[in-house]
Amino acid sequence: MEDEVDRLVAAWRRERPDLDVEPLEVLSRVSRLARHLDRARRLAFAEHSLEPWEFDVLTSLRRAGAPYQLSPGQLLTQTLVTSGTMTNRIDRLAQKGLVERLPDPTDRRGVLVRLTPEGQDRADEALAGLLAQERAILGELTDRQRAELASLLRQLTAPFDNVPG
Amino acid sequence: MEDEVDRLVAAWRRERPDLDVEPLEVLSRVSRLARHLDRARRLAFAEHSLEPWEFDVLTSLRRAGAPYQLSPGQLLTQTLVTSGTMTNRIDRLAQKGLVERLPDPTDRRGVLVRLTPEGQDRADEALAGLLAQERAILGELTDRQRAELASLLRQLTAPFDNVPG
DNA sequence: CCCATATATCTTGATGTCAAGAGACTTCAT
DNA sequence: ATGAAGTCTCTTGACATCAAGATATATGGG
Incomplete structure (x- = not known):
């Protein structure tokens, strides 16, 4: 086609x-x-009342594992946005009760952002929904073709992912 | 890797x-x-003093063929932005002398956007630069692999490209 | 101990985009 | 003809983002 x-x-x-x-x-x-x-x-x-940027932040925290907390600095290296943007995002997620700010016990300059139980649930639900949708998009391809595609794409992304920039 | x-x-x-x-x-x-x-x-x-959005608009006009003109409406279906954004883009490109607005001779509501000779040169130069860069990024792959990748990707994009949305 | 430098986060101002709607003109049924 | 509905472009207001800088704290050499 x-x-x-x-x-x-x-x-x-x-x-x-x-x-x-x-x-x-x-x-x-x-x-x-x-x-x-x-x-x-x-x-x-x-369908889960989440914006893509909210999903990015919540799942970054989710993938960090218990107790599901990271510093704003760690979050911005993961999500590739600027610090001003991340401050704004944390503000809004905290206001919605999906994350909370905690003082960093080891560095008084610092803050830790922690997923609330509701934030964790929302992240998990949205991930399941995303995977269902992606399976539908990939539905046309055989397992063999998916593996081939993943492998070829990895060859293109690896140079970008393994340099400082 | x-x-x-x-x-x-x-x-x-x-x-x-x-x-x-x-x-x-x-x-x-x-x-x-x-x-x-x-x-x-x-x-x-x-390197050619162009923003990506400028390239998008200029090359849409370039691909249209002589006399290199399209309506704002045609431009926004090609570039997938809203009409407000397109008005803004045309304003700035016209100010830089890369396009010009002409009255549509067949519809007094309408306007035609035409590439100036300088706009055409800039589009052609930037396209050559882009292709050189893309060849470098693809350099790792064999011709066989590129064809395979293009074919697999086409299977994923075709469903999106062949529905109204 | 003190100062320079580095780090972590937040604030500010400018920009580009979108959504919604306004204004101008066309088209078509009656 | 005429009025309603459709089309095309531009305007407006709100918003998320970024770049640059401000504030507060930490770190390490002398």
Whole structure:
């Protein structure tokens, strides 16, 4: 079946027949698929009244394991946002009762952000919903194809994930 | 080589051994790779003093073929932004002399946005730079692997691209 | 002990985006 | 013709984000 990238590539080949636009076949599909996934996830999370950014913060804490707490600094390295954004996010999550701020007992400059029991439940529910949706999106592929895709994608992401930047 | 998603999946398997998180192996990699690509593209475009959104608009017009003009409405279906955003983008591109607004001769409500000669040059230069960068990112893969990846990704994107939404 | 430097978090101001709606014009049924 | 509904673009107001800097605390060399 044809997709938007086929049309995009065809347009470039018509307008710029001198250029080799083959890289777009892979990387434009990655970007466009990510956009579609963002929208789909937003819908899935909305069923649990969570925004994507809320899911990111709550699940970062959830994955940390009991007692489900991290410093704002650790959270911002995990979620790749700036400190101003993280302050704002913690404020709103605390107001909704999903996390709470605790003084760091070992550093008086510091704060610890801890998942409340309700925050933990919401994170767990939303994760289950997300996985159900993702299984549906991947439904067309065989196990063999999923493994192949994961492996090829890992080859592309590993260089980014294993440098300081 | 290990990547961030391997670590993410390992954390979930430790904290939620009851869940099958295998879908993340594919779809989290897609999202994370897209984030990396966004950053890389921003850098590539910066060498031509273009923002990613400027590239999107200019190349949409470029792909339309001579005389390189589209209505704001056509531009926003291509770039998936709202009309308010598009008005703002056209304003700024016109101010920089990369596009110009013309009255639509067939509909007095309408406007046509046309690429200026400078806008066309900038779009062409930035596209060449982008393709060079993308070839470097894909450098690790064989032709066979790229084709395989493109084909698998097309299977995932086609359902999104061939429905009204 | 003291000061310079580093670290952790929060605050401020600017920006780009979106959602909703306004204004101008067109289209179509009557 | 005429009025209602549709279409196209732009305006407005709210919001999340970022970059830069402020505040408070910690750390280590002299």
